[in-house]
Amino acid sequence: KLWDRATPKAQATLFVASGGMIGGGMAGGAVGGGTAGGVGMHQHFGHGGVVGSGFAEGAPIAATTGGGSGGGACSCEGCLGGGACMGPACGTGACYGEQAGAGSMTFVGDARGDWTTETTYKYVGAGKGDLTVTVPMKRNFTPCVALAALIAGVVAVLLLMPNSTPSSTIKSLAQTTTPAPVTKTKECLFWGDPHVVTFDGARPSFYGDGEYWIVKHSEVQIQGRYHGTKYTFGLAATQKVAVGGTFIGKHIIEVEPMEEEFGGAIRVDGQPVLKEHGTYSIGGATLTYDGIGELVDHAASKWTKNIVHMALPRGISLTVYRWGNYLDLRIQMQPLPGGQDGSCGNFNGDAADDTTQAVFERIGARIGQGEMLFTQRAPIEFTKQMEEMLRNDCTADDLIASQQKCQKELPQAASTMMMNSCIYDQCFGMNEHALRSAEVYSTAEERDELGIVKAEE
Numbered sequence: 001k002l003w004d005r006a007t008p009k010a011q012a013t014l015f016v017a018s019g020g021m022i023g024g025g026m027a028g029g030a031v032g033g034g035t036a037g038g039v040g041m042h043q044h045f046g047h048g049g050v051v052g053s054g055f056a057e058g059a060p061i062a063a064t065t066g067g068g069s070g071g072g073a074c075s076c077e078g079c080l081g082g083g084a085c086m087g088p089a090c091g092t093g094a095c096y097g098e099q100a101g102a103g104s105m106t107f108v109g110d111a112r113g114d115w116t117t118e119t120t121y122k123y124v125g126a127g128k129g130d131l132t133v134t135v136p137m138k139r140n141f142t143p144c145v146a147l148a149a150l151i152a153g154v155v156a157v158l159l160l161m162p163n164s165t166p167s168s169t170i171k172s173l174a175q176t177t178t179p180a181p182v183t184k185t186k187e188c189l190f191w192g193d194p195h196v197v198t199f200d201g202a203r204p205s206f207y208g209d210g211e212y213w214i215v216k217h218s219e220v221q222i223q224g225r226y227h228g229t230k231y232t233f234g235l236a237a238t239q240k241v242a243v244g245g246t247f248i249g250k251h252i253i254e255v256e257p258m259e260e261e262f263g264g265a266i267r268v269d270g271q272p273v274l275k276e277h278g279t280y281s282i283g284g285a286t287l288t289y290d291g292i293g294e295l296v297d298h299a300a301s302k303w304t305k306n307i308v309h310m311a312l313p314r315g316i317s318l319t320v321y322r323w324g325n326y327l328d329l330r331i332q333m334q335p336l337p338g339g340q341d342g343s344c345g346n347f348n349g350d351a352a353d354d355t356t357q358a359v360f361e362r363i364g365a366r367i368g369q370g371e372m373l374f375t376q377r378a379p380i381e382f383t384k385q386m387e388e389m390l391r392n393d394c395t396a397d398d399l400i401a402s403q404q405k406c407q408k409e410l411p412q413a414a415s416t417m418m419m420n421s422c423i424y425d426q427c428f429g430m431n432e433h434a435l436r437s438a439e440v441y442s443t444a445e446e447r448d449e450l451g452i453v454k455a456e457e
Contacts, residue, residue, distance in 0.1 A: 188344035190329035198345030202354030208421030213342035234383030237326035242373035249283035356429025394427035402426035
């Protein structure tokens with residue numbers, strides 16, 4: 001009846017007001033709380049509306065097709081089922097989710113029947129004037145919050161996933177959190193004639209006389225003088241050690257064996273210090289001289305201990321065991337920035353490249369001109385036992401190759417004795433027991449003089 005009483009303009013308004021009525025019931029459609037069932041005033045309104053009660057001749061009329069259930073909250077299923085999804089009851093998009101507020105249906109005319117309270121309708125104008133729909137609107141931000149949370153979750157997952165895209169931001173973030181490698185303090189040991197264990201665990205030997213790098217670094221410099229004794233048939237033992245470099249203010253600390261024939265002193269910048277047990281400090285280094293400490297070579301425990309403990313900058317510890325005619329050493333440190341090399345190896349975690357030959361190839365077979373901490377080079381001796389070993393135990397090919405290497409690796413104007421000493425290291429540097437071979441070429445008189453009994457004797 002309301003339809004029949006409405007003017008054509010009013011009828012058109014009913015179809016388009018607040019989102020249109022086609023397939024969705026009166027003013028608001030099925031989605032978002034529109035009028036229940038399209039109020040069922042005309043069959044045009046029944047399709048797609050929400051199931052509910054209208055009023056036509058006072059009897060309830062059910063909506064016929066599509067839509068959700070009885071005038072409830074906005075439902076996208078109702079829209080997809082054929083109801084209207086364009087009106088304000090459903091909003092203009094999922095993120096806004098506009099929803100019809102509470103309203104009421106007012107009877108107009110003589111019709112009987114009841115209604116559901118959903119939307120307020122009122123007549124406007126004179127006579128048969130037009131209908132207008134008044135719907136209190138309120139925003140529903142729940143879909144927006146849910147969508148934002150979903151996006152945040154996806155981003156978090158992507159940040160935690162391994163990345164294979166070179167140009168992504170995720171890769172740069174991962175790179176900034178990569179932990180720095182951990183370095184550990186390790187030790188390098190010297191004992192006897194001289195046996196060496198590098199920081200990386202290799203066991204090279206340096207039997208020829210001369211001045212060698214123990215640790216070569218731009219700021220930290222430790223050098224050794226290796227020299228033969230009669231007890232080793234000329235094979236070298238560590239006879240002197242010197243510490244210098246900018247890390248101790250360019251001071252030079254030298255430690256020699258106990259006997260005067262082999263130096264017999266502890267020196268700083270050429271001057272004797274610590275003639276008795278005690279402590280001395282200079283350039284950030286502290287020297288403690290006493291008889292306390294664990295030995296590198298326990299065979300030496302029968303002798304009186306005279307041990308120099310050097311606490312050096314950069315956390316370096318150098319312990320020097322002073323015996324009658326040679327020294328044992330223990331060096332403890334971490335790898336130095338920028339790399340290092342020497343008889344203690346290059347401290348790179350790889351023992352395979354700490355061979356005698358590899359060290360010579362990298363830094364030279366002896367300390368170069370202008371690099372020595374010692375005031376002068378010591379005379380080089382080459383015993384007949386060492387000559388016999390080269391002649392009999394080093395092949396012709398090895399001799400030629402060793403000579404060619406030493407010509408490149410020795411300082412310019414190297415003497416014949418220095419060349420022989422270098423060739424011996426090239427041939428036998430990785431033989432830990434070269435002394436046993438040298439002893440084979442000794443005479444009975446030589447062994448008797450030294451109190452040595454040959455194995456077969």
